[in-house]
Amino acid sequence: MNALPTQARAVIVGGGIAGCSVAYHLTKLGWKDVVLLERKRLTSGTTWHAAGLIAQLRASKNMTRLAKYSQELYGELEAETGIATGFRRCGSITMALTEARREEVLRQASMARSFGVEVHEVSDAEVRELYPHVNTEDMTAAVHLPLDGQGDPANIALSLAKGARQRGAQVFEGVEVTGVDQDRGRVTAIHWRRGDETGTITTPNVVNCGGMWARDFGKMAGVNVPLQACEHFYIVTENIAGMTQLPVLRVPDECAYYKEDAGKILLGAFEPVAKPWAVDGIPADFEFDQLPEDFDHFEPILEQAVSRVPMLAEAGIHTFFNGPESFTPDDAYHLGPAPELDGYYVCAGFNSIGIQSSGGAGMALAHWMDTGLPPFDIGDVDIARMQPFQRNKRYLKERVSETLGLLYADHFPYRQKATSRGIRRSPLHNLLAENGAVFGEFAGWERANWFANEGQEREYRYDWGRQNWFDNQKAEHDAIRNGVGLYDMSSFGKIKVEGPDAEAFLNHVCGGDMSVPVGKIVYTQMLNVNGGIEADITVTRLSETSYIVVTPAATLVRDMAWMRRHVGDRFVVLTDMTSAEAVICVMGPKSRDLLKAVSPDDWSNEVHPFGKAREVEIGMTLARAHRVTYVGELGWELYVPTDQAAHVFEVLWQAGAPLGLKLCGLHMMDSCRIEKGFRHFGHDITGEDHVLEAGLGFAVKTAKPDFIGRDAVLSRKEGGLQMRMLQFQLTDPDKMLFHAEPILRDGEIVSYVTSGNYGHTLGGAIGMGYVPCAGQSVAEVLDSTYQIEVAGERVTATASLKPLYDPKSERVKV
The missing domain is CATH 2.40.30.110 (Aminomethyltransferase beta-barrel domains)
Structure with missing residues (x-):
């Protein structure tokens, strides 16, 4: 039995395809002293029983780039390592059975073309030519991706592991990691056990590739990795005479996919209501195990499948398989540095697409570890998007029962999750609900997205055209443009930056100039060394040594981590103040009239110009009024102590009646901001988008001598x-x-x-x-x-x- 080393540059925990991919790519970048530890045997968790579908198209450009990379990698591995991966480009077909799904697959085809993925709309006759066994009578549309593929999951992982070994990585099976040491916010070592043997490996880098164990392993180090295993079902038929290679067939309206494999058909399901498994912990001896059959749960899928592919009625079932796979709260996997602990990285939670994703995910994480930045924006899967409460077991049990099925549900725009709701609420929540609010969920926050009229149903009716709230959004939009509207933005992330070095610190991490008078609001970005946008924020100077940074709700954890990593030896304290203050936005041409009616303060342009914050009286309390806007109209954001927010709302609501004050939702905010051309972080601007090319050069002050990204800004100015x-x-x-x-x-x-x-x-x-x-x-x-x-x-x-x-x-x- 080989002895484990006592030190390593990186220790990867978990020997599924994700861990093998990270090891492969780190060694490919020249890293030495890479160690991979697997508690049982390689692939023994989920990888060994995966269906092995390897598609190219994902929901965003960069997720598609990662999936395409996986394909290309798997096609080359066999020649490099000598281990057959079973990879072949068999193509795939997605079939729509409803008009809504038709719109979706045609939009997906358009998206594929914009991402450089070959795709063709195909007729029912062409589908039958590609897949002779399918019933197309009720088909409304179909698309064919000829370069999609499939492979042998276990052999792909073993091939990656061999490639890593060939470049010096050490891979150990039967080794359990029992602890992670840290000092001053950074990983320093891991502890392990192998049978009766124990030991320690000192290391500055730990990678959590623990699959369905990743949540509990992360908790060991105080790292948040929200995911939960669910039961995942498929059947494999007996050999079918004359069966030849077929494309993968997906029929999402029937929650089913079909894969030809060695003369058999594998029928898999993403049922609407899934079964979470091992919520209170995975058995310690779990290895290459199957879960008990539940034919009753799978039977509705099979009944539709027999009608869709009639030959299944004659084919015997060779295997009924039930195995666990991990799912996350938003159906996106977890990748990147943990915001809680430097030197700790996560690559886990693949939502049943681990085979097609892990090649690219391993490459991206290795690049991130090597350079400090991902190869391109991966905000969709950045582990820092997760909120601390999301590791709650009850929350995860409810949410993943839905998210598994959402993989094949209609992906309507603005679709809201139905489970695990009502957790984070503004102090105005009940007041808004009493007045017709229809809520959506964002980073756990319940936010009023639109307001129903009296007698109107308070529900979403999803569609690819104008949804049932379109006219409500228009009325709210018109109120902001022509009158006065009020909306709740208490979900804003609020970070107080305090200390004698607060100004110098913010000047270092922000592109804008923070050497401003007290009360000045600065719109700016935090940039990376490439001039890409890591955060889109406002910074308000509260005193000589104190600022408040306001950021989107979903990026608070990420932005706090980015700032913390760049504090250095400066005397600065960062405090999350999000829950301390509510934010009530009063916007529109009549907003000044409304505020004058509830406050003795002077709201004139001369006294309170755009870009200024000051303390004001409203009703019988005090607030801080920020004159800024994300909707392109005159208006103020009112920062109010949480315990006094209801009072301020009631005062405004009563005084606003004569002015036609209208309650507004977040759909209105988005339609107003896009008319004004205001960028949305995570979509229009990301860490990959250069601040000058985003049209935000006005927010960057290169006269400052030292800030992150300054050289990249000057270089792009010079080079064009x-x-x-x-x-x-x-x-x-x-x-x-x-x-x-x-x-x-x-x-x-x-x-x-x-x-x-x-x-x-x-x-x-x-x-x-x-x-x-x-x-x-x-x-x-x-x-x-x-x-x-x-x-x-x-x-x-x-x-x-x-x-x-x-x-x-x-x-x-x-």
């Missing part, structure tokens, strides 16, 4: 922009934009829509997106014909570099 962010409006007022629709310039796909919504004032769907501009003037970029492809149809669009609504911001600063 490669991309420009444009705003688009469809000329057809009935079409809708959401995201990822292809942008065509003079007939050629050049990019995709990063975010979209309907512009009620402008009278059409509005989208944002980057277009290439290397060596071109603004006039040359705009002097082109633009179209946007919507579900396969090319729709003419007007393009603008300046905001389509109020381009000079005259309404904001009146």
Whole structure:
């Protein structure tokens, strides 16, 4: 038995395909002293029983890039390692049975084209030619991706492990990690046990690739990895005479997928209500185990499958398989550095797409560990998006019972989760509910997305066109544009930065100039060394040694971690103040009139100009009024102690009646902001998007001597922009934009829509997106014909570099 080392540069915990991929890619980057520890045997958790589907297309450009990388890697592994991976490009077909699903698959096909994935819409006759055994009588549409593939999951993992070994990695089976040491916020060592033998490996880097064990292993080090195992079912038929290679067939309306494998058919399911497994802990001896059969649970899927592929009625069942796989609260896997502990990384929670994802995920994480940044934006799966409460077992049990089924449910825009709701509530929640609020969930927060009229149902009716709240959004939008509206943004993340070095610290991590008077609000970004946008924030100076940083709800954990990692030896204290203050936004041309009615303070432009914060009286209490806007109108954000928020709301609501004050939701905020061309972090701007190309150069002050990203900003100024962010409006007022629709310039796909919504004032769907501009003037970029492809149809669009609504911001600063 080989002795374990006493030190390593990195210790990877978990020998499934994810851990093997991380080890492979770290050694490929030249890392030495890489150790992989597996509690039982390689692949013995989930990898060994995975179906092995290897698709290219995911829901965003960069997730697709990772999936395509996995495909290319698996196709080359056998030649490198000599272990057959079973990889073959058999293609895939996705079949729609409803009009809603038809719209979805055609939109997915358009998205695929914008991401460079080969895709073809196919007729029912073409489907039967590709898959002769399928019943297409009720098919409404289908798409074919000829380069999708399948492979042998266990052998792919073993091949990756062998590749890592060939470059010096050490792989040990039968070794359990029993503890993780840390000192001053950084990993220092792990403790292990192998039979009766114990030991320690000192290391600055630990990678949690624990699969369904990752949550409990993370807890050991105080790291949040929210995931939960669910039972996952499939059957494998007996050999079918004459069966030849077939594409993978997905019929999401029947929750089913079909894979031909060595003359048999594997039928798998993503049933609407899943069965969480081992909520209170996985058995210690679990290894290559199957779970008890539950044919009653699977039977509805099988009944539909026999009608869809009639040959199944004659084929005997060779295997009924039930095995556990881990699922996360939002159906996206966990990747990246843990925000709680430096040197601790996570690669886990793959939601039944671990085989197609792990190649790319391992590559991305190895790059991140090697350089300090991912190879491109991976915000969709960044572990720092998770909120601390989400590791709660009851929460996870409820949520994953839904998220497994959502993989094959209709992916309607604005679809809300139904389970594990009502956890984080604003102090105004009940007041808003009493007045018709329809809530959506965001980072656990219940937020009013729209307000129902009296007698109107308070539910979403999902659609790819105008949903049932479209007219409600329009009325709220109109109130903001022409009158006065109130909406609740208590979910804002609020970080207090205090200490004698607060100014110097913020000047280092922010592109804007923080050497401003008390009361000044600075809109700025935190940049990475490449000039990419790591955070989009406002920073308000409260005193000589104190600032408040306001950030989106979903990025609070991430932004706190980014700031903490760059404090260095400065005397600064960071405090999460999110729950201490509610935020009530009063916006619109009549907002000044409303605030004058409830406050003795002077709200004039001279006394309270745009970009200023000050203490004010409202009703019988005090608030801090920030004159800023994300909707493109005159208005204020009122920061109120949480215990006094209800009072301020009631005072405003009563005084607003004569002015026609309207309660508004977050759908309104998004439609107003996109008319004004305001960027949305995570969609329009990410760590991959250069701040100058995003059109935000005005928020960066290069006269400052030292801030993260300064050299990259100066370099891009000198070398010229490669991309420009444009705003688009469809000329057809009935079409809708959401995201990822292809942008065509003079007939050629050049990019995709990063975010979209309907512009009620402008009278059409509005989208944002980057277009290439290397060596071109603004006039040359705009002097082109633009179209946007919507579900396969090319729709003419007007393009603008300046905001389509109020381009000079005259309404904001009146």
